Amino acid sequence: MRMVRTGGLRSIYAVYSGRVRMGAVELLRNNKAFSMIISSRFFSHAMIFLIMAVILLGSVPPVIAGQGGTDFLSDEFYTDQPGSVETADPLESLNRVVFTFNDRMYTWVMEPVARGYSHVLPSDIRSCFSTFFRNLLEPVRFINTLLQGRFTDSGTVLVRFLINSTCGIYGFADVAAREFNFPPVEATLGQTLATWGVGDGCYLVVPLYGSSTLRDFAGVVVDGFGMTPYYYPWTNDLGVMAGVYLGKETNRLSLHLGEYEELKKLSFDPYVALRDAYFQYRRKHFTSPGTMWE
Amino acid sequence: MYRTRFIAVIFLSLLYLGLSSAGVAGAATQTRPDPMEQLRPFVNEIVGILTDKSLAGKANCRKRRQRVMAAAHERFDFKEMSKRVLGREWRKLSPQQKEHFVTLFTKLLEHAYIGKIEDYSKQTVEFKRQRIRGNRAEVQTVLKEKNVAIPVSYIMILENGNQWMVYDIIVEGVSLVRNYMEQFREIVRQGGYSELIKLLENKIETLEHDLSKTCPIDLPRKAVPQRRSVR
Numbered sequence: 001m002r003m004v005r006t007g008g009l010r011s012i013y014a015v016y017s018g019r020v021r022m023g024a025v026e027l028l029r030n031n032k033a034f035s036m037i038i039s040s041r042f043f044s045h046a047m048i049f050l051i052m053a054v055i056l057l058g059s060v061p062p063v064i065a066g067q068g069g070t071d072f073l074s075d076e077f078y079t080d081q082p083g084s085v086e087t088a089d090p091l092e093s094l095n096r097v098v099f100t101f102n103d104r105m106y107t108w109v110m111e112p113v114a115r116g117y118s119h120v121l122p123s124d125i126r127s128c129f130s131t132f133f134r135n136l137l138e139p140v141r142f143i144n145t146l147l148q149g150r151f152t153d154s155g156t157v158l159v160r161f162l163i164n165s166t167c168g169i170y171g172f173a174d175v176a177a178r179e180f181n182f183p184p185v186e187a188t189l190g191q192t193l194a195t196w197g198v199g200d201g202c203y204l205v206v207p208l209y210g211s212s213t214l215r216d217f218a219g220v221v222v223d224g225f226g227m228t229p230y231y232y233p234w235t236n237d238l239g240v241m242a243g244v245y246l247g248k249e250t251n252r253l254s255l256h257l258g259e260y261e262e263l264k265k266l267s268f269d270p271y272v273a274l275r276d277a278y279f280q281y282r283r284k285h286f287t288s289p290g291t292m293w294e
Numbered sequence: 295m296y297r298t299r300f301i302a303v304i305f306l307s308l309l310y311l312g313l314s315s316a317g318v319a320g321a322a323t324q325t326r327p328d329p330m331e332q333l334r335p336f337v338n339e340i341v342g343i344l345t346d347k348s349l350a351g352k353a354n355c356r357k358r359r360q361r362v363m364a365a366a367h368e369r370f371d372f373k374e375m376s377k378r379v380l381g382r383e384w385r386k387l388s389p390q391q392k393e394h395f396v397t398l399f400t401k402l403l404e405h406a407y408i409g410k411i412e413d414y415s416k417q418t419v420e421f422k423r424q425r426i427r428g429n430r431a432e433v434q435t436v437l438k439e440k441n442v443a444i445p446v447s448y449i450m451i452l453e454n455g456n457q458w459m460v461y462d463i464i465v466e467g468v469s470l471v472r473n474y475m476e477q478f479r480e481i482v483r484q485g486g487y488s489e490l491i492k493l494l495e496n497k498i499e500t501l502e503h504d505l506s507k508t509c510p511i512d513l514p515r516k517a518v519p520q521r522r523s524v525r
Binding site: 073077123262266267268269273277283 | 378381402405406410425427428430431432440442447449462464466467468469471472473474475476477478480481493497501504
């Protein structure tokens, strides 16, 4: 199995090293990365968006008081208090419309595309791509762990980024997790805002993106755009960036084919099922690996 | 003289160490069994059934499912699950209604859980950690297949002081029971308990219908409509 994996990696290396190395060298030669970030239109847009989001959400009380405190082993986890704070969903009727739209888009466009793509490339290579995309965002996670005061995790993220970008051949392999036992750490701006006491606002279904909350989606936008000019120095074109995003999403979806259909098949109200799954999943990933197991 | 004393000291300390560790271990196993050690043979049995060559193939599909379900009944407490998934509604039900609900919910879980793990025929299960609090325990496992790793936690309750029974499954941080609980609550709130039963029966029928396309029914399976008519 390892043989296969290395073989796959080598071929990817051969195909992609040229392009990625060019990007990296260019970046070093210009040495203007910082000024690019500051002066880029995306950065200023992102900052305005962040400031507005914080102002808007600042008045929202933190709805999840004991985040990460709910435990599977306590019976409170299964209490059925109606309108539990965690699923505050005042925009439900609007969200359901967007949900239906997303559902159609998924079934008619995204799923067939991802399925076709999955036939073209073997899953080994596709998971390498997904690792690559994940590695690109590692600095964003680093900043967020710092802002959240999770300094051990900051170290882990930094070490992971350094190891994977070098030994992992530009991040195509997660060597840090497999060989050095540095598991992936999740840190988003949404979490940072939560740490600072910004409330969720409400549950939000975003067109073509899916489940989120007001706060988290603001975070996703800033996280996504904040570092983009740094990472894709060959582009300042929105079309190309959208293409990169779509490629990344198609790749991700191709590794999770059939999961959404399965959820729909087994649920009574897919909207509620997905909403609950989103909140549960998020809570699990908010707690850093160290704290979850006492 | 010196030597015999030396040997005696060694012997006594060994004896003491041996006794104390044996005592501690003995006390621990006597008061409560280990959740992971009780779950492990069950999971291995399931994996064994799914990878059994004599049970492979489409023709043995029903037989395989039956074997998995029989094993599941040994380690899963479907009544405890039903109780939790219904929440407050459970207490309002008569014993017959409870029994009927447990039957339906078990059938649904058969499709949700057992149907899902059937796809992973080349999987391996790694046991990670466990956490015990009072008479509850969480056993963390990771389902591995090729380059996919899915964390699956089993939430267990100690019954009769000697059996750890599973009452919830957490797949990638999402509790199966809690997820259904949220959906059922909404249905009961809008249409009452009878509506929930109707939807459950419809859903199981659809799932059975879908399954019969890929998985031909053989004779012992005919027992299902009878169970439904008991109500």
